[in-house]
Amino acid sequence: MKCRSLALASLLLLLGCSSTSAPGTAPRLYSATASVGDFLSITLDPAAHTLAYTNVSNGDSGTIPYSVNSDGTYALVDPQGVLIAAYEVPNFGMIVQAAKAGPSHDMPALITAVVKGGSISPTTWANQKFNYMQFRTAAGGMEVGSAAMDAQGNVTISHYWPYGNSSGQSAFGGGNFSATDFVPDPSGAFMTMTSGGSSPDYVFGTPGGVFAVDTTNGAIIGLKKASSKNFDATVAGSYKAIYYQKTGAATGQGNVETGTPSLGNAAITIGADAQITVQDSQGNTLVRTTLTPVADASYLYGAGELTDPCYGLFTFRVSTANSQQDVFVTFMDHTILFASFTAVLPANGSNPYDYLYGVGLK
Numbered sequence: 001m002k003c004r005s006l007a008l009a010s011l012l013l014l015l016g017c018s019s020t021s022a023p024g025t026a027p028r029l030y031s032a033t034a035s036v037g038d039f040l041s042i043t044l045d046p047a048a049h050t051l052a053y054t055n056v057s058n059g060d061s062g063t064i065p066y067s068v069n070s071d072g073t074y075a076l077v078d079p080q081g082v083l084i085a086a087y088e089v090p091n092f093g094m095i096v097q098a099a100k101a102g103p104s105h106d107m108p109a110l111i112t113a114v115v116k117g118g119s120i121s122p123t124t125w126a127n128q129k130f131n132y133m134q135f136r137t138a139a140g141g142m143e144v145g146s147a148a149m150d151a152q153g154n155v156t157i158s159h160y161w162p163y164g165n166s167s168g169q170s171a172f173g174g175g176n177f178s179a180t181d182f183v184p185d186p187s188g189a190f191m192t193m194t195s196g197g198s199s200p201d202y203v204f205g206t207p208g209g210v211f212a213v214d215t216t217n218g219a220i221i222g223l224k225k226a227s228s229k230n231f232d233a234t235v236a237g238s239y240k241a242i243y244y245q246k247t248g249a250a251t252g253q254g255n256v257e258t259g260t261p262s263l264g265n266a267a268i269t270i271g272a273d274a275q276i277t278v279q280d281s282q283g284n285t286l287v288r289t290t291l292t293p294v295a296d297a298s299y300l301y302g303a304g305e306l307t308d309p310c311y312g313l314f315t316f317r318v319s320t321a322n323s324q325q326d327v328f329v330t331f332m333d334h335t336i337l338f339a340s341f342t343a344v345l346p347a348n349g350s351n352p353y354d355y356l357y358g359v360g361l362k
Contacts, residue, residue, distance in 0.1 A: 131145070
């Protein structure tokens with residue numbers, strides 16, 4: 001179920017986060033990954049008020065006029081109905097709602113974009129450690145974990161896959177990957193990796209703390225680990241987010257996942273006391289709780305579990321007689337990643353499950 005991209009791409013939690021600069025009117029260039037496994041190139045032209053994209057994975061392309069809403073989000077006027085809405089921190093990153101993505105050109109997806117810059121190679125992130133989340137539209141939707149690179153760019157990962165608990169599989173795992181698996185593109189903008197299939201994985205980002213890996217199994221987003229397990233009050237504030245949600249999901253033959261998918265906008269408020277509130281566009285509260293470091297969660301970090309304390313990754317668990325919900329949040333600079341998985345108890349492969357994940361920009 002967790003094919004090579006799932007663990008393998010999680011491996012390259014390697015990129016970096018550049019500080020934002022004055023946006024100006026020059027076109028801004030982004031590389032992007034969709035949760036259905038699409039790799040995109042995006043150019044936002046603030047002078048012409050257009051967003052041009054090329055989907056390398058499925059061949060779609062277009063140039064879309066956009067307008068800026070009162071809250072700073074972008075309304076995309078796409079005659080093909082592929083891209084719906086977006087939010088940007090200029091020269092840093094962008095999140096986009098897609099209504100028609102994937103190999104069949106008809107799947108809703110969350111697109112996460114990172115500004116192009118630097119020259120990406122395996123040693124760009126030597127001797128660094130990252131937390132990551134994987135977003136996909138099958139196999140339980142999400143995974144979290146950590147990755148560490150040595151001086152040569154070889155990667156060691158440790159991950160937690162909530163769906164594993166509910167399907168009778170292993171929820172924890174890890175692995176090692178060689179730097180020789182990654183091939184820098186001549187453009188310097190990304191690396192590729194092909195293993196066990198004809199479609200490559202794309203690794204891209206900026207040199208300083210944010211990374212992204214586009215895989216056939218979804219999107220991997222990683223943020224550089226914090227120096228302490230403690231909550232950093234400087235990340236407190238308000239974030240605009242886009243999320244993907246699937247309810248009543250079930251996995252059948254051929255690992256085909258059914259369920260009801262949807263996309264939405266969210267407002268996220270983080271308090272200095274580590275309390276998080278996530279509300280949808282109608283003001284309904286999706287999540288409200290006080291975050292706990294993963295390092296302090298005995299059911300996640302320890303013998304037979306995550307081998308890394310994942311400093312900067314936070315969680316909480318809500319258990320009832322009939323369900324168990326795991327929520328994860330991590331931050332860096334202008335960015336928040338969040339994911340939730342809810343399983344019906346008792347855990348078995350026939351019970352339905354729900355999941356939600358998203359990206360917010362401050």
